[in-house]
Amino acid sequence: MKVLVLGGAGYIGSHICKALALLNHQSVVVDNLSTGHREAVRWSRFIEADILEPDTLIKILQEEGPFDLIMHFCAKSLVGESVEKPALYYRNNVAGTLNLLDAMVATQHNKLVFSSTAAVFGMPEKELIDEQHSRLPINPYGQSKKMVEDVLGDYHHAYGIKSVALRYFNACGADPDGEIGERHEPETHLIPNILKSAIAGKTSGLKVFGDNYPTPDGTCIRDYIHVNDLASAHILAGEYLQQNDGAFAFNLGNGNGFSVFQVIEAAKNVVQQDIAYSIEPPRAGDPSTLVADSTRARQVLGWQPAYTDIESIIATAWTWHQNEKF
Structure with a gap:
């Protein structure tokens, strides 16, 4: 696959780029380096750009593509900061993703793996959280991710954008x-x-x-889920979208x-x-x-944390x- 990785200079994105390279997939990283590190981009072509610039996204998709898959990791992700600065989170996480989706529609790209979070669920209602758990976020960060998940369903229905939202629990390791x-x-x-x-x-x-x-x-x-296990889930999700049509969501944890x-x-x-x-x-x-119930990811994607x-x-x-x- 040829994959566009938005936020590929960050912690999770950089590990996914290495995992892609080990499987002989080609990747292009787009990152504004606000929290990512240029030194972490070692297996990809790098373009410094911002998802808040829609014309730039369209240009990248036109000139660097076509891509078989887009992976989206660009997000503000500090819960406390989101409470203090909700505008920052809705602008970056929601408006930025809308920019990306509109650019995908304009350039006829239709496969997206989206970095979501367990924060969409809010306070747990049961010991293990599966995909049927209520989504009642209690902070703007979780709310921004839930809003994007809802948008993905609408963009699939209206524009044919196929997507997988992967809800991480505690990413860790190296x-x-x-x-x-x-x-x-x-x-x-x-x-x-x-x-x-x-x-x-x-x-x-x-x-x-x-x-x-x-x-x-x-x-x-x-x-706690190891970052390399997250990487394998993203690649499996991308492969799943090559054969399946819909807007899907999976919970990722080691259980x-x-x-x-x-x-x-x-x-x-x-x-x-x-x-x-x-x-x-x-x-x-x-x-x-x-704690996550990741049964669905195991059964549908064939994912198995190492x-x-x-x-x-x-x-x-x-x-x-x-x-x-x-």
């Missing part, structure tokens, strides 16, 4: 070869913050938000929940040192348990963080 990995400014994710704390030799600084949740050890339980304390303990085993932390008040809106053990996931991230290349 390329096992250590060539690319996770780097955000600011960093809000648990595993990189643990590992950076270990590298810095900090005796404090890592914060655990709440230890009195109704879970076995009192800390929140989350579903196992790990508490914050379990992740810290696993990290201690990987880095072979103690991890200091402080207990802080719970954050508003944090559910006690958030990383299900939390220590092996952390070990790949540790390899990266010890020698970050950008």
Whole structure:
């Protein structure tokens, strides 16, 4: 396949570009580098551009295409920031995607894999979240992604755009070869913050938000999915769209929940040192348990996550963080 990867300089997009290259697929990356890293684009042609510029998108699709598939990762994704700056999130995540879809219609491209999120569901109503779970987002970030999912259905009905929305739970880990990995400014994710704390030799600084949740050890339980498993799901979704017509959605997680304390303990085993932390008040809106039911992705796409053990996931991230290349 020839694939256009929007946001391919970011954490997930760059790993997908490497996975595409290993399967002999050709990719072109478009990124405005607002949060991505030019150094992470190592397997693709790179074009610096912004999805908020519709004429530029049309030009890229016309001059670089035709593409067999478009993958869309350009998004603002910090929950707290979305509450403070909702206009930024609706403009980038919703209006930007509308620009892309209109450019696809104008240039006769009709296959899209969209990066969605578990945040579309809001507060969990049951232990395992499947695709039938209510979508009731509780912040502008989740709402912006839900809006795009709804738009995708309408664009399929009206314009024939075929799509797959992949709803990630907690993306984590890094390329096992250590060539690319996770780097955000600011960093809000648990595993990189643990590992950076270990590298810095900090005796404090890592914060655990709440230890009195109704879970076995009192800390929140989350579903951690390795970024390479996300990559394989995106490629399978792209292949699925070559043969199937519709606007589809799949939940992606490894199906196992790990508490914050379990992740810290696993990290201690990987880095072979103690991890200091402080207990802080719970954050508003944090559910006690958030775990995916990915049965549908397994059955329909034939997807099978390779990383299900939390220590092996952390070990790949540790390899990266010890020698970050950008």
